[in-house]
Amino acid sequence: MRSARAGIEAGLSGAVSALNADEKVDLELRPSREARFGDYQSSVALKLARPLRRAPAQIAADLMGRLDLEEATVEAVSGYLNFRLRPRWLQEVVRQAAADSNYGSSDVGCGQRVQVEIGSVNPTGPLHIGHGRSMILGDTIGRLLAFTGHQVSREYYVNDQNKQTRLFAASVSARLHGQEPPPGGYTGGYVTELAEQARAELPGIGAMSEAEAEARLRDFAIQRMVELLDRSVSRVNVHYDEWYWESELWRRGLPQAAIERLRAGGHLSEREGAIWFSPAVPGWEEADEDRVVIRTNGEPTYFASDLGYLLSRFEDRGFQRVVEVWGADHHGYVPRMKAATALLGLDPQNLQVVLVQMVNLKEGKMSKRQGRFVTLDELVDRVGSDAVRYFYLLRSADAMLEFDLEAALSQGNENPVYYAQYAHARLFNVERTAQRTHPDLPAEPDLALLDKPWELAVAKEIARWPETVETAARELEPHRLPHYAQRLADAVHGFYQAGNELPDNRMVVPDPDMTRARLELCRAARNSLRIALDQMGVSAPEQM
RNA sequence: GCCCGAGUAGCUCAGGGGAUAGAGCAACCGCCUCCUAAGCGGUUGGCCGCAGGUUCGAGUCCUGCCUCGGGCACCA
Numbered sequence: 001m002r003s004a005r006a007g008i009e010a011g012l013s014g015a016v017s018a019l020n021a022d023e024k025v026d027l028e029l030r031p032s033r034e035a036r037f038g039d040y041q042s043s044v045a046l047k048l049a050r051p052l053r054r055a056p057a058q059i060a061a062d063l064m065g066r067l068d069l070e071e072a073t074v075e076a077v078s079g080y081l082n083f084r085l086r087p088r089w090l091q092e093v094v095r096q097a098a099a100d101s102n103y104g105s106s107d108v109g110c111g112q113r114v115q116v117e118i119g120s121v122n123p124t125g126p127l128h129i130g131h132g133r134s135m136i137l138g139d140t141i142g143r144l145l146a147f148t149g150h151q152v153s154r155e156y157y158v159n160d161q162n163k164q165t166r167l168f169a170a171s172v173s174a175r176l177h178g179q180e181p182p183p184g185g186y187t188g189g190y191v192t193e194l195a196e197q198a199r200a201e202l203p204g205i206g207a208m209s210e211a212e213a214e215a216r217l218r219d220f221a222i223q224r225m226v227e228l229l230d231r232s233v234s235r236v237n238v239h240y241d242e243w244y245w246e247s248e249l250w251r252r253g254l255p256q257a258a259i260e261r262l263r264a265g266g267h268l269s270e271r272e273g274a275i276w277f278s279p280a281v282p283g284w285e286e287a288d289e290d291r292v293v294i295r296t297n298g299e300p301t302y303f304a305s306d307l308g309y310l311l312s313r314f315e316d317r318g319f320q321r322v323v324e325v326w327g328a329d330h331h332g333y334v335p336r337m338k339a340a341t342a343l344l345g346l347d348p349q350n351l352q353v354v355l356v357q358m359v360n361l362k363e364g365k366m367s368k369r370q371g372r373f374v375t376l377d378e379l380v381d382r383v384g385s386d387a388v389r390y391f392y393l394l395r396s397a398d399a400m401l402e403f404d405l406e407a408a409l410s411q412g413n414e415n416p417v418y419y420a421q422y423a424h425a426r427l428f429n430v431e432r433t434a435q436r437t438h439p440d441l442p443a444e445p446d447l448a449l450l451d452k453p454w455e456l457a458v459a460k461e462i463a464r465w466p467e468t469v470e471t472a473a474r475e476l477e478p479h480r481l482p483h484y485a486q487r488l489a490d491a492v493h494g495f496y497q498a499g500n501e502l503p504d505n506r507m508v509v510p511d512p513d514m515t516r517a518r519l520e521l522c523r524a525a526r527n528s529l530r531i532a533l534d535q536m537g538v539s540a541p542e543q544m
Numbered sequence: 545g546c547c548c549g550a551g552u553a554g555c556u557c558a559g560g561g562g563a564u565a566g567a568g569c570a571a572c573c574g575c576c577u578c579c580u581a582a583g584c585g586g587u588u589g590g591c592c593g594c595a596g597g598u599u600c601g602a603g604u605c606c607u608g609c610c611u612c613g614g615g616c617a618c619c620a
Contacts, residue, residue: 033559049600164619301620330615357614395557399549399550415582493583
């Protein structure tokens, strides 16, 4: 069953082309801003007025006459087209949403193989709450893409060859020998702990030559950090499909191959003893500065690895599309990677980068702390996984996130997580009550009984779920999920409230047929809400 | 200096060129002899940062400026 949006769009599109409008015109189909304008609105008649040299109202009336939709009725008002979903169609939506445990899923992705690369920070320290935002956002993008028919692999790229990780290993080594870490090294207590663990688990490490010990230690320490990291993100329901090690790239000769390809294409030059990449390429003029690929001392930069990483994904492993989720502080790196992609003969369109803005912690009324000094684990300890995920997803990626600890900790109105979860728990409770009081309900509901405004309001929100998912997945905008959950929960609480005001309007009433019909609506709403929460990685409790 | 993002109600933020700009929270006023009040209804609250421009129509697109955050490595 197609979404309401898709159905109306198809019909409207047909009607517009019947008017012989030359150019392709945006249908301007939107959810209505006000109830009196119906459920969807289109201003396409206003758009067509000029090319058709006719009055908008006349065009709107003409279009209305050509529209006969199963989803909605149409009304032309002062140049606008207002669509109202038909009760019959809404009933069908309810029937389906109640039955389909994957309601809203689709195959629009056509099985496209997508890699979502999430996080990939240097594994040299604990994750802070800014990293956490990237992880959760990326994970949710992965969920959305999988739900819309893409074949998704969530990957963490483990840097283990670069300068920082070497410095990290040197810091562990220094602790192992009872010395201070080198200048600019890592001084946290976890470094000393790692050294202790290495002493216990790598027998003879203290006696090895410095070079050998360094290599062994680096492997050991990074492996340990990756395990810790996995444990931290698992607590917020983030699970990677793949941990891809930078060293693996070099073993497979991929950076070398990429460098060769760029050299052959004339995009590398030698200067001051180093090898530079010149990203001059039409369309990516922003990346106009040369960058070092091989240092003067012969060692590659991270950029060399990244070139190989592009080949690894698009060629070696055959991903058709890569979505990278980076902290916004890496934005300057985007044009360079896009240019490199193009110069390697790949399509930069298939490399999408989602930049995630920073997180600030708001404690109490006054103090604000920069996210980089608070660990993700600490935050999860304080407020729990559900609140962390919900609050992180609430804001669009390019808005800075002000994490309100007070609100996340509260058990009251100011905590939006509970609002949606409470709606779910309430619906579950209604179903439980109905089972108790009406053990012999009819198998099939008569959904035509659902005609109250608050009932139809719930059905309309349920009907919006498939298009919400589709848009969120297409635009890579997970923040639409909590906003949707909020709206659906709104409608659910309104539905419930009607029963508080008048017992006849309760979901469970003496009349078994009415109870059965409303129960179907409960199931449909609860299913939609559960799926929405599930896409966010937030739990849907059965009681609160 | 250059690049990216943000600037919308007291606070935190949604707004895909279209009708009178929205939500949550906060503030104020109401609603439980209960299918869960972690809920519901109502009221108050806006030069959409500023100035131009494009358009029949701009919070939305363009230009300039202001403020805040971030970035501009042979770090990642």
